Amino acid sequence: MKVDYIVVGFGLAGLAVAESLVSANRSLMVFDLPDQSASRVAGGVINPVILKRFTAPWNIDNFVHKAIPFYKNIAIKLGNSNLITDTPVVRRFNSVEEQNQWFESCDKPILAKYLSGSMMENNTKFLNVPFKLGVVNNTARLDVEELLNEYSVYLERQNSFQREIFDYDLLELVDQGVKYKGIEAKHIIFTEGYGVSKNPFLRELPIIGNKGEYITIKCPDLQLAYIFKFSMFIIPLGEDLYKVGATFDNRDKTLITTKAAKRKIIEKLDKVLGATYTVVDQVAGIRPTVKDRRPIIGTHNSYKQIHFLNGLGSRGILMAPLLAENLLDYIENETALSPEVDANRFKG
Ligand SMILES: Cc1cc2nc3c(=O)[nH]c(=O)nc-3n(C[C@H](O)[C@H](O)[C@H](O)COP(=O)(O)OP(=O)(O)OC[C@H]3O[C@@H](n4cnc5c(N)ncnc54)[C@H](O)[C@@H]3O)c2cc1C
Structure with a gap:
């Protein structure tokens, strides 16, 4: 089987990447076993203000502008208007x-x-x-657990979702991409949240x-x-x-x-x-938090077919859709990443 992308992890980050790929007509295979999912326990609150001190989180206008229509469109696509409620x-x-x-x-x-x-x-x-x-x-309010359940079934129907742990030892890096259990892909995107701490390819990510x-x-x-x-x-x-x-x-x-x-x-x-x-x-x-409270997206410095979206911290719902769009633009069109989310920002 050949696909454009393998996606590992299906929380809010994996969902945003998957939906962005589907919208761009890319083929994909998602691997997820939700044994360690921050998204599934999230409160589902979409709130654009830091309510402790009444301040605006970083980049908030852009995140809000993208996220609310993004989830509303998915709710329409899945035929369940209760997934997001005002x-x-x-x-x-x-x-x-x-x-x-x-x-x-x-x-x-x-x-x-x-x-x-x-x-x-x-x-x-x-x-x-x-x-x-x-x-x-x-x-x-987003019903995150129900959204992930319904979207994973939607992907399963297209033969694009496997409910199983991704075994990093079986990943082969080849010239034109990656191979994994008989699947050939041009790219692999890791969206495992805190689970990335077990990923030998991304040990350096400061989550x-x-x-x-x-x-x-x-x-x-x-x-x-x-x-x-x-x-x-x-x-x-x-x-x-x-x-x-x-x-x-x-x-x-x-x-x-x-x-x-x-x-x-x-x-x-x-x-x-x-x-x-x-x-x-x-x-x-x-x-999945980062010390400067910014997310981390990008491509592995040595393996150009390996990418990641992580560091969503406590505001994953609002940030994930725009970050997924930015990451795909970067991979496919070489659109520069904002230095604030680039993983290389921590290099001295
Ligand atoms: C208690 C709590 C409340 C929160 N409330 C809110 C809120 O109200 N609003 C908000 O915006 N944010 C909230 N957040 C933050 C939000 O949940 C996170 O920002 C977001 O869920 C992170 O998403 P993620 O996809 O990066 O990671 P995750 O949701 O953790 O998803 C990663 C997925 O990858 C899977 N995985 C990992 N490794 C592998 C592997 N090797 N093989 C297969 N699968 C794998 C995991 O099991 C999991 O299913 C809350 C978080 C917590 C903990």
């Missing part, structure tokens, strides 16, 4: 100073389109909200990894229609279920859920939520 994100203020800071930030050109100048009144008695609520524009945990609660009284941001997020999932979190931990690189994370989330939650709830689930994942 869910508001609202921010709770801890003090009058913070509320004033929000108004000041609204006037900054980069933030004006994302921070609404009109505040919202709290409409649920079960949330402790001492001030008004700040509303973020251009937000949405650090940051563990995040969420709990899911059932809280029939809450009836929340928006994503509520305090020191964490409360994310409505439907059927009285809410994801609450997430934690950040630089040291623990296991996927085991911990009592400490659960306790930490509950302690914070109990300060704002005045309704009874039960914890019904807890999940953990490792965000």
